[in-house]
Amino acid sequence: MRVETIPPAPGRNGRWMRIVARVLAAATIAAATAWGAGLIGFQFPGTSPWRGALIAAWCALGVASVAVLVLRRVAVRKLILIAFAAGLAALLAWWLSLAPSHHRDWADDVARLLDAQVSGDRVVLRNVRNFQWRSETDYTPHWETREYDLSRLSSADLVLSYWMGPDIAHTLVSFGFDDGRRVVFSLEIRKERGESFSALGGFFRRYEQVLVAADERDIVRTRSNARGEDVYLYRLDIPPQTLRPMFLGFLAKAGALQRQPAFYNTLTSNCTTVVFEIARHVVPDLPLDYRLLAAGHFAEYVYDRGGLTPGYRYSQLQERGYINPRALAVPADADAGTFSRAIRRGVPGVPTAETGP
Structure with a gap:
């Protein structure tokens, strides 16, 4: 007797792969947001109000980027993700520019x-x-x-x-x-x-x-x-x-x-x-x-x-x-x-x- 298997519905595997990709991307953005907030918090040379405002703006951009990955048919998705990528690139450039020194006012x-x-x-x-x-x-x-x-x-x-x-x-x-x-x-x-x-x-x-x-x-x-x-x-x-x-x-x-x-x-x-x-x-x-x-x-x-x-x-x-x-x-x-x-x-x-x- 011949037994035939029923193939999965078309597109089911592709849908799950897209979900997994979105989850991984959202986790990556969340981690990058936390890292950027720490970098600003410990390295930004300005006063506390400016530092706090910059951290808040960066975190808001990170939350928005995660949200547009989860929500479907968001018109500004591409714009928000491009803005986050540009901000992250700027933070990475800043990070790489930091150099240790022997010349500071040491304790x-x-x-x-x-x-x-x-x-x-x-x-x-x-x-x-x-x-x-x-x-x-x-x-x-x-x-x-x-x-x-x-x-x-x-x-x-x-x-x-x-x-x-x-x-x-x-x-x-x-x-x-x-x-x-x-x-x-x-x-x-x-x-x-x-x-x-x-x-x-x-x-x-x-x-x-x-x-x-x-x-x-x-x-x-x-x-x-x-x-x-x-x-x-x-x-x-x-x-x-x-x-x-x-x-x-x-x-x-x-x-x-x-x-x-x-x-x-x-x-x-x-x-x-x-x-x-x-x-x-x-x-x-x-x-x-x-x-x-x-x-x-x-x-x-x-x-x-x-x-x-x-x-x-x-x-x-x-x-x-x-x-x-x-x-x-x-x-x-x-x-x-x-x-x-x-x-x-x-x-x-x-x-x-x-x-x-």
Whole structure:
């Protein structure tokens, strides 16, 4: 017996394809509208009323463009879509014209760029920050030139500072030498005077990058004591031969930024991704992971890769690595060594010789 299939009604597949195409086009226009509104909001140089009016006009054009895709037989459809395309082209041209710069009125704590000179084991770092912070806005600026012997490099610690919930943290790496000296590297936004950080602004070329080298009493203490952030310190379990290339990796990043300014990006070029990039040069097989974006979980990622002190559960490392009570107990006039020893007491993997009696 012969069975015949009934073909679909003429034009049915074509109609569904047109519907899918309209939905995709509408989603694309909506995304472009949101992106353009963010660009105007964070980059338009005019006053707030003009900025708000321009955002409103752009969003109205985006809504109209989506509407004419959904509604049928709209006489001005072509005109509205052409207007949106022209506006988007203008915004893209503006976006591409934005260029990072070293020449702005920078905030005091990012006013200078790290300058490094390496000759064999001898490293000279100029513009190492060592501010005395009494509060987030009350401080005494101080920049130093320091010399280090790479043959005495003995340890590295991962520091996470939580300032906006459990998923968002700032990542720092502190290197220690066998003479008790330390230096911390931190990739940060290079704020202009009076400017504050916005995670959304970091998507729209709002900030330049800067790699800060600083004393622990400056860059760690200001977070735990002056800002009241929750700070955790973990000893990195990495072989001695890995310490040197990691240290030099941060200096290479500083040199690249000194030669050519670059924009900070909240997603792709931030305080955590720079640590990952440097580590991947040393250990090429490190996998990508969502915790590189959710930086608050970065220490857990390092733990899962075997990079923290072995023999402990992650929860134990986190509990013992919480430094705030110890940091707050250190007198404000204590020297850098006293602060560094105090915050490491009880941290797994840190020898007693580094924490003092």
